[in-house]
């Protein structure tokens with residue numbers, strides 16, 4: 226099958242109408258940094274490409290009263306450079322800054338990162354740690370689902386044929402909350418994450434952990450929350466000893482998950498490093 | 514925790530095919546209508562700067578500017594065999610052949626100049642900037658272009674060859690001197706190991722290379738920087754990941770080479786000690802520049818974490834395993 230048509234959507238309405246019309250015959254293209262490779266390798270064979278990279282409604286970062294909303298077509302560069310996203314969200318900015326190379330960051334979008342459902346999608350762990358809600362849209366209207374629920378399997382997203390990801394929403398971080406991130410790549414640029422860990426914490430004056438959410442990348446079929454480790458840490462005092470203990474707890478969780486895989490030994494060991502970096506960064510951001 | 518270490522690697526390397534294998538380069542030099550000189554060699558430019566350095570050698574030998582050398586290579590239809598761009602041999606071997614051809618053409622041009630200027634002898638003639646003249650009587654001169662006019666149909670052309678001196682090793686004892694010439698280099702690095710993730714970062718480096726004579730110091734530095742990057746990739750990144758004879762890492766997505774961000778600012782030290790058999794003293798350095806880098810890095814890792822790693826590339830998983 227050949228691509229017969231490329232629709233450059235001028236606005237959200239045109240994108241939604243086109244998607245509704247062509248459904249499974251079509252594919253959305255935002256930055257194209259994943260799908261162009263899939264097209265080349267004939268992994269996807271759409272007749273129609275719907276280009277949403279210039280749709281204004283999808284390209285905005287909005288700061289509302291209680292939450293932040295990032296449009297699906299917002300690029301990594303835009304997130305990395307955004308002044309609207311304050312330093313407590315450093316984990317998300319870092320994740321964006323560490324994607325690929327400047328060329329990839331200028332084109333690649335957060336929506337594409339999510340919808341491609343790669344285990345190593347770098348912005349997914351911080352978005353999970355932020356307990357993000359995905360705003361999904363079609364001609365019929367909007368629906369909101371927790372981001373985690375969109376992931377069905379590696380490369381499989383829970384969207385209907387006529388739906389697109391509109392944006393990602395998460396609560397604004399308060400003074401005693403912050404988001405850290407650490408990526409383990411095999412070199413300093415153009416490196417697919419071997420492990421990515423993002424930690425969002427809330428602590429009180431005594432360093433007691435009031436709330437914690439941990440997002441993991443490249444440790445499962447898609448980005449995951451580390452809920453049992455979160456439970457282990459919640460309500461405890463976050464001193465260095467306890468951080469070490471938590472890292473060992475996470476290690477044993479990952480060992481269980483990766484049982485039988487050749488990467489088990491390395492990843493379960495190295496995740497302690499990424500976890501400690503991410504949580505220490507979050508604590509530092511709160512103290513700063 | 515981050516642990517730092519320093520390490521050194523020192524090597525010597527025999528350039529050329531060696532071990533008695535015939536190592537032959539041919540080159541042709543031809544006087545053009547306009548007085549420029551064309552050089553024909555079958556040497557391949559692979560980014561190392563062969564075209565530049567070989568043009569310089571011809572220009573130097575002929576007393577011409579580099580702009581007056583027309584350098585023709587790689588086209589096997591019109592060029593003689595100059596051997597492979599391998600074994601760090603092109604500057605030395607083909608460089609020598611070019612020098613010989615350029616000198617032979619120059620001698621021929623001088624002979625023709627003697628005839629045309631009706632001189633008694635070629636003694637005391639000088640060749641400079643495309644002119645042949647009597648040293649003590651510079652206005653008595655003739656240009657290459659004027660000489661070329663007589664050979665429009667059948668241009669003045671010479672072919673020369675250079676054969677490196679190499680001898681076979683004794684098969685029984687492994688003794689002998691299989692290469693000529695040898696070059697020497699040394700590398701020092703400082704690295705940092707992240708003991709939590711196993712990542713090795715090369716933070717500083719110095720590379721010293723014996724070059725015989727640097728015909729083009731900038732190009733030598735280019736080779737040194739590139740060699741450092743390749744040696745570093747070999748030491749800590751590059752992995753074909755062979756599984757049952759199949760290359761698993763068969764694209765640059767997973768066959769990791771260093772990026773600009775991974776490269777430290779390195780200090781290059783060019784060591785000059787002209788080689789008597791080499792064109793203007795220059796030895797080949799294409800390969801030697803990369804060889805001491807990985808040993809230096811592995812030694813530095815040992816210095817940093819106290820564990821000796823004996824398999825490259827030293828990827829994070831190997832470091833973490835070694836630390837256990």
Ligand SMILES: Cc1cc2nc3c(=O)[nH]c(=O)nc-3n(C[C@H](O)[C@H](O)[C@H](O)COP(=O)(O)OP(=O)(O)OC[C@H]3O[C@@H](n4cnc5c(N)ncnc54)[C@H](O)[C@@H]3O)c2cc1C
Nearest residue numbers: 255256257258259260324325333334337338340346347390
């Ligand atoms: C050299 C290179 C390096 C890379 N490095 C990294 C890296 O370090 N970290 C990392 O995480 N990724 C990396 N990537 C992968 C890629 O850049 C990211 O996944 C990027 O976020 C994809 O976004 P995009 O806009 O280019 O997506 P596209 O390729 O346009 O789309 C990807 C998929 O998502 C679908 N899609 C896009 N937008 C929507 C939407 N709004 N609603 C529904 N479906 C949608 C498309 O139909 C397609 O199936 C790299 C890629 C390359 C080529």
